[in-house]
Amino acid sequence: MINLARQQIEALMDYDQAARLIEDAYRATSLGKVNLPPVGHIVFPDHDGDCHIKYGHVEGDPVFVIKVATGFYGNAANGLPSGNGISLVLCAQTGAVTAVLHDEMCMTDFRTAIGGAIATRLLCRTGAERITVVGTGVQARRQIEAHARLMPDRQPEFQVWGRSAERAALVVDELSDLGLSVVVTEDLEEACRSSDIVVTTTASTTPIIQHDWILPGTHITAVGADAPGKQELDTRLVAKADRLIVDLRSQCRDHGEVATAVRAGVVDADQLVELGDVLDRRKPGRTEDDQITIADLTGIAAQDIAMAQMVVAAFEDGLGIMPEDVLKS
Amino acid sequence: MINLARQQIEALMDYDQAARLIEDAYRATSLGKVNLPPVGHIVFPDHDGDCHIKYGHVEGDPVFVIKVATGFYGNAANGLPSGNGISLVLCAQTGAVTAVLHDEMCMTDFRTAIGGAIATRLLCRTGAERITVVGTGVQARRQIEAHARLMPDRQPEFQVWGRSAERAALVVDELSDLGLSVVVTEDLEEACRSSDIVVTTTASTTPIIQHDWILPGTHITAVGADAPGKQELDTRLVAKADRLIVDLRSQCRDHGEVATAVRAGVVDADQLVELGDVLDRRKPGRTEDDQITIADLTGIAAQDIAMAQMVVAAFEDGLGIMPEDVLKS
Numbered sequence: 179m180i181n182l183a184r185q186q187i188e189a190l191m192d193y194d195q196a197a198r199l200i201e202d203a204y205r206a207t208s209l210g211k212v213n214l215p216p217v218g219h220i221v222f223p224d225h226d227g228d229c230h231i232k233y234g235h236v237e238g239d240p241v242f243v244i245k246v247a248t249g250f251y252g253n254a255a256n257g258l259p260s261g262n263g264i265s266l267v268l269c270a271q272t273g274a275v276t277a278v279l280h281d282e283m284c285m286t287d288f289r290t291a292i293g294g295a296i297a298t299r300l301l302c303r304t305g306a307e308r309i310t311v312v313g314t315g316v317q318a319r320r321q322i323e324a325h326a327r328l329m330p331d332r333q334p335e336f337q338v339w340g341r342s343a344e345r346a347a348l349v350v351d352e353l354s355d356l357g358l359s360v361v362v363t364e365d366l367e368e369a370c371r372s373s374d375i376v377v378t379t380t381a382s383t384t385p386i387i388q389h390d391w392i393l394p395g396t397h398i399t400a401v402g403a404d405a406p407g408k409q410e411l412d413t414r415l416v417a418k419a420d421r422l423i424v425d426l427r428s429q430c431r432d433h434g435e436v437a438t439a440v441r442a443g444v445v446d447a448d449q450l451v452e453l454g455d456v457l458d459r460r461k462p463g464r465t466e467d468d469q470i471t472i473a474d475l476t477g478i479a480a481q482d483i484a485m486a487q488m489v490v491a492a493f494e495d496g497l498g499i500m501p502e503d504v505l506k507s
Numbered sequence: 508m509i510n511l512a513r514q515q516i517e518a519l520m521d522y523d524q525a526a527r528l529i530e531d532a533y534r535a536t537s538l539g540k541v542n543l544p545p546v547g548h549i550v551f552p553d554h555d556g557d558c559h560i561k562y563g564h565v566e567g568d569p570v571f572v573i574k575v576a577t578g579f580y581g582n583a584a585n586g587l588p589s590g591n592g593i594s595l596v597l598c599a600q601t602g603a604v605t606a607v608l609h610d611e612m613c614m615t616d617f618r619t620a621i622g623g624a625i626a627t628r629l630l631c632r633t634g635a636e637r638i639t640v641v642g643t644g645v646q647a648r649r650q651i652e653a654h655a656r657l658m659p660d661r662q663p664e665f666q667v668w669g670r671s672a673e674r675a676a677l678v679v680d681e682l683s684d685l686g687l688s689v690v691v692t693e694d695l696e697e698a699c700r701s702s703d704i705v706v707t708t709t710a711s712t713t714p715i716i717q718h719d720w721i722l723p724g725t726h727i728t729a730v731g732a733d734a735p736g737k738q739e740l741d742t743r744l745v746a747k748a749d750r751l752i753v754d755l756r757s758q759c760r761d762h763g764e765v766a767t768a769v770r771a772g773v774v775d776a777d778q779l780v781e782l783g784d785v786l787d788r789r790k791p792g793r794t795e796d797d798q799i800t801i802a803d804l805t806g807i808a809a810q811d812i813a814m815a816q817m818v819v820a821a822f823e824d825g826l827g828i829m830p831e832d833v834l835k836s
Contacts, residue, residue, distance in 0.1 A: 179609070181510070218547045218560060220571065225600050231547060231560060231573065242549065244560065246573060246595060248602025262602040266575060266593060271554050273577025273591045278607055280508070 180267075180277035180493055187281050190492040193327040197292050199488050201457055203236070203480035204296070207426060208454025211237040212480045214426075226251040232479035235270055241490075242270045245482040247286050259283070261316075265486050277490050285489065289481040291320035293425065294399045295328040297453055297473035298375055301423060301463050302397035306374030307332050310363065312386060312410065313379035313402065314340035314349050321377045321401070322349075326358050337363040337373070367391045378402050378410040389414035394468040403434045404476045411435045411472070417444035420469035421462075424450050426478045433476040509596075509606035509822055516610050519821040522656040526621050528817050530786055532565070532809035533625070536755060537783025540566040541809045543755075555580040561808035564599055570819075571599045574811040576615050588612070590645075594815050606819050614818065618810040620649035622754065623728045624657040626782055626802035627704055630752060630792050631726040635703030636661050639692065641715060641739065642708035642731065643669035643678050650706045650730070651678075655687050666692040666702070696720045707731050707739040718743035723797040732763045733805045740764045740801070746773035749798035750791075753779050755807045762805040 182190075206212050218231030227250035235242035247263040254260055261283035267276050279285065298309075309325060311318050322336050338360060340346040346362040353360050363369040370376055370391040378387065380402045389412045392398065398419075402410045416422070416439035424430035427450050431437055439445035453473065456463040464471050511519075535541050547560030556579035564571035576592040583589055590612035596605050608614065627638075638654060640647050651665050667689060669675040675691040682689050692698040699705055699720040707716065709731045718741045721727065727748075731739045745751065745768035753759035756779050760766055768774035782802065784790040793800050 213549060215547060215549050216545075218544060218562065220542060220544050220562060220564060222564070222571075222599055227599075227602055229562075229571070229573075229597065229602065231562065233547065233549060233558075233560065235549060235551070242551075242558070244558075244575060246597075246604075248597065250600070250602040253601055256601075258601055258603075260602075262597075262604065264595060264604045264607070268558065268575075268577065268591075270551055270556075271579070272582055272585075272587055273556055273558065273579040273589075274587075275575075275591065275593045275609065278593070278609075280604065280607075 179275065180490060182277070182489065182493060183280050184282045184284055187279060187489050188284055190489050191288060192488065192492060193292065193324060195492070196288065196485060196488045197296055197328050199484035200289060200292050200481050201296055203484040204425065204454035205458050206236050206454070207478060207480045208452040208458065214479050222250070232482055234479040234483060236480065236483060239483070240270055241267050241276060241487065243267055243479070243483040243486045245286070245479065247283060261286070265482065267486050267490055277486070279486060279489060285482065285485045286477070287316050287320050289485040290317060290401055290477055291324035292328065293475050293477070293481055294321050294377060294401050295324035297423060297475060298325060298377065298397060298399045299329050300456060301421070301471040301473055302375050303395050303464060303467045306397065307334050308373045309334050309375040309377060310337045310339060310369040310373040311377045311379065312339050312366070314338065314342065314345035315379060317379040317401065318349055319352060321379055322353060322358065322360060323356065325377070326356065334359070336360040337369045339363050339366045339369055375399070380410055381408060382410050383408055385412040386410050387415060388412045389418060392470055394470060396470055397464070398472045399475065400435050400472065401475045403474070406432055406437065409435060409438050413439050413442050413444060416472060418470065419472040421464060421471040422450050423453050423456060423463065423471065423473045425453050425475045427452055429476050429478065430474055435472070435474040508604065509819060511606070511818065511822060512609050513611045513613055516608060516818050517613055519818050520617060521817065521821060522621065522653060524821070525617065525814060525817045526625055526657050528813035529618060529621050529810050530625055532813040533754065533783035534787050535565050535783070536807060536809045537781040537787065543808050551579070561811055563808040563812060565809065565812060568812070569599055570596050570605060570816065572596055572812040572815045574615070574808065576612060590615070594811065596815050596819055606815070608815060608818060614811065614814045616645050616649050618814040619646060619730050619804070619806055620653035621657065622804050622806070622810055623650050623706060623730050624653035626752060626804060627654060627706065627726060627728045628658050629785060630750070630800040630802055631704050632724050632793060632796045635726065636663050637702045638663050638704040638706060639666045639668060639698040639702040640706045640708065641668050641695070643667065643671065643674035644708060646708040646730065647678055648681060650708055651682060651687065651689060652685065654706070655685065663688070665689040666698045668692050668695045668698055704728070709739055710737060711739050712737055714741040715739050716744060717741045718747060721799055723799060725799055726793070727801045728804065729764050729801065730804045732803070735761055735766065738764060738767050742768050742771050742773060745801060747799065748801040750793060750800040751779050752782050752785060752792065752800065752802045754782050754804045756781055758805050758807065759803055764801070764803040
């Protein structure tokens with residue numbers, strides 16, 4: 179039985195290996211090789227909280243994974259993170275629990291960021307380096323890190339925008355050790371117009387990015403709208419995109435950016451292409467430099483399975499340490 | 508964060524306290540005070556296995572519970588138990604994980620047995636002491652223990668029947684330390700005819716107990732049929748019962764003994780009475796000594812919540828020990 183605390187999981191994190199496994203997870207999903215039962219959900223209206231249980235099994239894998247993620251949005255007022263969680267790894271041959279990963283949401287943050295960077299590097303145009311990141315939360319930091327690490331052949335220049343310029347400055351400060359080019363922008367429209375890539379990470383329920391701010395050739399990776407009712411992109415922007423890529427078509431019909439556009443009747447559900455199909459070249463991604471491409475990612479259990487497997491494999495390879503005092507905390 | 512291994516959980520087990528909490532759980536369920544989302548389920552046909560995720564929250568409780576239980580029925584051939592599992596306790600105000608209970612299915616076994624004994628003591632007739640237990644698995648042992656502990660004012664005499672008399676003798680042997688009256692019976696019909704109480708615990712898919720074996724005044728607690736397709740009682744027996752008590756009406760319409768009888772049209776779903784309503788005296792249980800009563804229990808998440816809370820409270824009261832070497836195993 180492997181029992182890992184958050185600090186250990188963060189120490190075991192390997193972006194490249196996780197990206198390989200998450201790409202495989204997208205491919206397996208699009209090939210119908212992942213058994214993904216409906217997501218479990220329970221709400222706590224008195225505390226503005228909810229809990230999602232995502233679980234599944236990739237055909238042939240020796241293990242399956244159950245991921246519990248909570249969001250309690252009143253926590254911030256008490257100085258606590260809103261997100262929390264734990265992942266369980268179980269043997270798919272005996273049902274025994276083989277690992278308990280007390281990740282406190284960090285694995286979800288990593289896999290979401292890596293999914294975003296995988297989509298961006300697959301879909302952005304040649305030479306794209308100017309990236310606007312919208313939002314100032316943990317996911318904004320993680321997306322910058324993942325994009326920098328997973329596009330090593332480029333020299334990305336990041337601009338960060340948030341409703342609070344102060345919080346945007348904090349993101350820049352916190353990433354200063356990584357030697358990246360990250361600055362704050364206060365003019366989102368101008369930032370979008372001058373960017374090759376826009377990554378949106380907010381929990382907004384009203385559109386932030388307007389359709390006329392996005393010029394031909396831009397790629398957008400939208401990861402914020404992961405639940406019904408959330409929206410970061412103007413519906414007209416979704417409608418005018420040349421290519422709409424999603425992680426899971428069945429899920430994106432009622433979650434995410436494209437759901438709103440499909441409901442409004444300006445996008446046909448048949449236009450949606452799965453990331454796994456593009457990775458496998460069964461379907462085209464960007465075909466021209468002047469296209470607008472949007473990757474709308476709502477997060478799927480196959481990513482969680484991949485992340486858990488990466489962490490467990492790295493631990494078993496002896497890459498992790500296991501201080502007992504961490505587990506007792 | 509509390510992290511308990513199976514041995515610790517077994518050491519913390521308090522039948523009386525668990526029974527009090529589980530009775531409250533049945534009451535709260537029947538009053539509609541428990542949020543019980545649909546049970547999660549994933550199957551592993553290649554290994555004759557499945558996994559259930561039961562979770563829920565009792566209105567006003569400071570915590571909620573997610574219970575993962577697996578059954579891999581090929582394990583026995585390799586000398587492994589078929590059942591396994593883990594329970595998570597989370598704060599209903601912040602979403603933080605407060606306890607991980609590595610119970611390996613033992614909490615499910617306890618709560619099922621306690622639920623059975625609660626139903627029996629509530630519904631059996633005055634002076635009932637002769638109990639036939641059908642089955643020779645873990646649940647047969649647990650039911651005998653729970654019935655003995657939770658009916659301290661009686662002197663129950665147990666007869667155990669199984670398809671293998673050898674395995675039945677093993678149950679008697681294993682319980683010999685408890686100072687109970689437990690013997691093997693090889694004649695199930697005669698045992699049923701001479702018993703006041705029959706407790707069925709098998710995973711049978713064809714009826715074992717025939718309708719004419721059960722005399723007026725008998726109470727039956729059936730816990731084996733916890734999934735669609737399982738059946739221990741002759742449908743005519745269910746039809747002729749005077750009172751049909753279930754743990755959760757919505758669940759018993761497609762799980763358990765009564766489901767078969769309802770589908771066959773010999774029992775009306777309106778006849779089903781919930782255990783919590785009988786405990787609260789909102790609805791009658793047994794009203795005459797010569798009635799046949801059946802409690803058909805399929806197991807509900809509210810019991811799992813109660814068990815987890817009992818274990819955590821007992822641990823916090825300092826009743827448990829926490830040897831580090833147990834956790835490392």
